[in-house]
Amino acid sequence: MSFEDHLSISIGDHILHRARWNMRQPLIAGNWKMNKTATEGQVLAQAIRLGLQTSVVEVVLCPPFPVIPIVHATLQGSSIRLGAQNVHWEDAGAFTGEVSPVMLKEWCQYVIIGHSERRQYFREDDEMIRRKVLAALRHGLIPILCVGETLAQREAGETEGVVTAQTRRALEGLTPEQATRVVIAYEPVWAIGTGRAANGADAEKVIQRWVRGTLEELFGPAVAQQMRILYGGSVTPENITEFICRPAIDGALVGGASLRAETFLGIIHETARVKA
Ligand code: PGA
Numbered sequence: 064m065s066f067e068d069h070l071s072i073s074i075g076d077h078i079l080h081r082a083r084w085n086m087r088q089p090l091i092a093g094n095w096k097m098n099k100t101a102t103e104g105q106v107l108a109q110a111i112r113l114g115l116q117t118s119v120v121e122v123v124l125c126p127p128f129p130v131i132p133i134v135h136a137t138l139q140g141s142s143i144r145l146g147a148q149n150v151h152w153e154d155a156g157a158f159t160g161e162v163s164p165v166m167l168k169e170w171c172q173y174v175i176i177g178h179s180e181r182r183q184y185f186r187e188d189d190e191m192i193r194r195k196v197l198a199a200l201r202h203g204l205i206p207i208l209c210v211g212e213t214l215a216q217r218e219a220g221e222t223e224g225v226v227t228a229q230t231r232r233a234l235e236g237l238t239p240e241q242a243t244r245v246v247i248a249y250e251p252v253w254a255i256g257t258g259r260a261a262n263g264a265d266a267e268k269v270i271q272r273w274v275r276g277t278l279e280e281l282f283g284p285a286v287a288q289q290m291r292i293l294y295g296g297s298v299t300p301e302n303i304t305e306f307i308c309r310p311a312i313d314g315a316l317v318g319g320a321s322l323r324a325e326t327f328l329g330i331i332h333e334t335a336r337v338k339a
Contacts, residue, residue, distance in 0.1 A: 093327055096180070114324055122143045150195055176209070189232035211255075223269075246291045251296050260305075
């Protein structure tokens, strides 16, 4: 076995995907948040599975914890990946109500970490988020790290400071190999669930200059170029083109529009058309 063969097998198939899709495979992830019962989740996952007509885009569904097993069963044999919406940093122990990466890895390949709703309502800070990212990576889960400024921060001209600090604090200390496995979602808080998506040029500027710029400082340009960065915040089938037509934006983290197969598939298929 050659060194390259060995490397591909040990690092996993996402490396192979990257090689095929001009380094970064487009990714559309659906964050169901606290929506869908197991029965409803099964119906939605099945409809997405049946309607999916592309392999250009990597698709990830992130249901609530109790809905994960039935969605896992529904997606058996398909290319659609599964993610969780949160994770604890310890493997096990006296942490009532928490779910560990060891439990998740039986079901999921991805986990959303540091979503603004967790930062805002559950007081997650940068240090907790950093520990969660490390724990996820330790167990082979791919973190989807969320960063983004609030409206007040944006209006005070603090977007650059907030986004660079959140990115840096969550990822500091990772090895370059660990960093290549991380996905980042830039989600301006004021755009989430408001129907007021960011302007594509603004999102591109934040992603290119401040998110990828920080990754370059931390891990060097070659690693930063391999890392996928998504946009999130009121993405719909109508506005997705505005974001994914930009080479710096590798896909989207979708909330509300991921709750209906028709709108979620619309976003995926438009992404496949533009990025193919
Ligand atoms: P939204 O949510 O698409 O409903 O704005 C996005 C997110 O919170 O990830």
